[in-house]
Amino acid sequence: VNLIPRFYEVSEGSIKVDGVDVRDYPMEQLRGKVGIVPQRAVLFSGTLRQNMQWRKQDATDEEIWQALETAQAASFVRKMPDGLDSVILQGGKNLSGGQKQRLTIARALVGEPEILILDDSASALDFATDAALRRAIAKFSAERGNRMTTIIVSQRANTVRYADQIVVLDDGKAAGIGTHEQLLESCQIYREIYWSQNERNLGAHPALCKAVPLVPCGCAAERGAQRLAGTVCAGADRPRHRPDSGAGAGLL
Numbered sequence: 001v002n003l004i005p006r007f008y009e010v011s012e013g014s015i016k017v018d019g020v021d022v023r024d025y026p027m028e029q030l031r032g033k034v035g036i037v038p039q040r041a042v043l044f045s046g047t048l049r050q051n052m053q054w055r056k057q058d059a060t061d062e063e064i065w066q067a068l069e070t071a072q073a074a075s076f077v078r079k080m081p082d083g084l085d086s087v088i089l090q091g092g093k094n095l096s097g098g099q100k101q102r103l104t105i106a107r108a109l110v111g112e113p114e115i116l117i118l119d120d121s122a123s124a125l126d127f128a129t130d131a132a133l134r135r136a137i138a139k140f141s142a143e144r145g146n147r148m149t150t151i152i153v154s155q156r157a158n159t160v161r162y163a164d165q166i167v168v169l170d171d172g173k174a175a176g177i178g179t180h181e182q183l184l185e186s187c188q189i190y191r192e193i194y195w196s197q198n199e200r201n202l203g204a205h206p207a208l209c210k211a212v213p214l215v216p217c218g219c220a221a222e223r224g225a226q227r228l229a230g231t232v233c234a235g236a237d238r239p240r241h242r243p244d245s246g247a248g249a250g251l252l
């Protein structure tokens with residue numbers, strides 16, 4: 001995701017946008033095509049409107065509100081005393097983590113980028129808001145002729161399960177590439193991540209119960225507790241099991 005807007009240059013091979021090597025684009029043109037939301041939400045001191053116009057300085061209020069609606073931020077912005085003229089402190093210190101993430105997503109949508117990069121940028125959102133956000137982004141793109149390609153980096157399998165293509169990364173290498181259904185069948189790491197996050201639904205899939213067996217767990221809170229093979233217990237007081245795939249496992 002850092003290679004596409006040329007924050008770093010490739011050491012070998014090439015990155016192409018619309019069939020053109022990114023190194024052949026004027027920098028301003030290339031970055032004008034990309035809306036990127038970093039893992040750490042960054043807002044600047046000034047009004048909310050000024051923050052929203054960071055990518056497109058002449059963005060109208062209508063464009064800003066459309067982006068806020070898509071990013072699931074419009075409801076809380078309407079409750080702010082001064083609306084778009086509300087003051088944002090440096091770093092967004094007067095906002096919650098979830099509010100900051102939604103505003104940075106809205107800012108990236110202003111100007112209708114051709115490529116939207118969400119780098120683990122919904123981690124502070126609850127699952128319902130995360131799902132609503134993904135549906136709204138898909139609608140936003142569809143209403144514009146599906147001209148926007150969205151790249152999502154996430155540790156939540158449900159966040160990426162409806163993507164056209166999922167890349168499972170393990171210690172910097174691609175451990176699997178395919179759709180959600182394909183990876184459940186072919187990629188052990190993806191299967192472990194997905195079912196450890198969705199254990200309550202595992203019983204509805206008998207075939208996968210065999211593929212991801214339950215094994216004894218040493219949870220002090222529950223005698224005879226079981227966990228999915230390939231997961232480790234994350235807490236004794238309230239057992240929660242996470243993938244035992246190493247710190248480098250993730251989804252794209």
